[in-house]
Amino acid sequence: MDEIDRKIVAATQAGLPLVAQPYHKVAEELGLEPEEVMQRIRSMDDTGVIRRIGVVPNHYKLGLNANGMSVWDLDDALAKDLGAKVGALDFVSHCYLRPRSLPVWPYNLFAMVHGKSRDEVEEKASVIADLLGPACRSQDILYSTRILKKTGLRIAA
Amino acid sequence: MLDATDRKIINGLQGGFPVCERPFAEAAKTLDLEESDLVARIARLREExxxxRFGPMYNAEAMGGAFCLCAMAVPHDRFDEVVELVNTHEEVAHNYERVHALNVWFVLGTEDPQRIDAVIGEIEAETGLNVHAFPKEHEFFVRLQVDA
Structure with a gap:
């Protein structure tokens, strides 16, 4: 990423302008050619700097009020294959392997599950449990009870 | 309240928004809408x-930043004091209380990856508590479709 890419990121990270030609508008603000802005955005999309372009729904406004961090202690030898299957479930929004921190934390797979209620989250977690089978030694679901800080991540231009 | 068209937009446009001269016109075609209607509805859904957000979702790590999920077991009688000490660090991007022996979960985000360990060390020194670091070892592809 060079300086121009960073300018484009800074100008669009809060959102695209809601006009018929949003990329032209961004280009105009930055004093660039529209074609260059579009080319750079496409290239950031191709290289994974951009995960995706579209609408980002607010889970709470859609009634998805229960968000559970489901965590699983998986056999290390199978963790990558099984994690890929868990990530492919359409109700899992984030899915990672992370190190354990024994003895307090035996879990290595983290899968964020969203639902309208805790019952729904638990139902979905049981779908994951079935998928994992005996490769999973123990599990838990941690619900967030309070947001203590949320500033998001911003990069400077 | 969301109508059927709103739902169609939310369900159909969580990715793949085109990069071209008239992207709303392009996207509206696949949703069977008018360009101006799509723009107006997205604006309203944003306002409500x-x-x-509407636009590109950036992967901060691909831009050179580093992130680390961390957790602490904070005694109840020290909760507010410790949370304040943690949150004072500008590297703490979000922080959630969760129901577990590890009851405080936060994400550190830094432009310089070496800062992660330094901030963890500072928080441990300031609070006298252990910080458990859970750096991502592998990220799985997710479909991430939220149904409206």
Missing amino acids: GVLS
Whole structure:
């Protein structure tokens, strides 16, 4: 990423302008050619700097009020294959392997599950449990009870 | 309230928004809408907070930043004091209380990856408590489709 890419990121990270030609508008603000802005955005999309372009729904406004961090202690030898299957479930929004921190934390797979209620989250977690089978030694679901800080991540231009 | 068209937009446009001269016109075609209607509806859904954002979702790590999920077991009688000490660090991007022996979960985000360990060390020194670091070892592809 060079300086121009960073300018484009800074100008669009809060959102695209809601006009018929949003990329032209961004280009105009930055004093660039529209074609260059579009080319750079496409290239950031191709290289994974951009995960995706579209609408980002607010889970709470859609009634998805229960968000559970489901965590699983998986056999290390199978963790990558099984994690890929868990990530492919359409109700899992984030899915990672992370190190354990024994003895307090035996879990290595983290899968964020969203639902309208805790019952729904638990139902979905049981779908994951079935998928994992005996490769999973123990599990838990941690619900967030309070947001203590949320500033998001911003990069400077 | 969301109508059927709103739902179609939310369900159909969580990715793949085109990069071209008239992207709304392009996207509207696949949703069977008018360009101006799509723009107006996205604007309204943004205003109502149904959409938290519209545009590119950037992967901060691909831009050179580093992130680390961390957790602490904070005694109840020290909760507010410790949370304040943690949150004072500008590297703490979000922080959630969760129901577990590890009851405080936060994400550190830094432009310089070496800062992660330094901040963890500072928080441990300031609070006298252990910080458990859970750096991502592998990220799985997710479909991430939220149904409205």
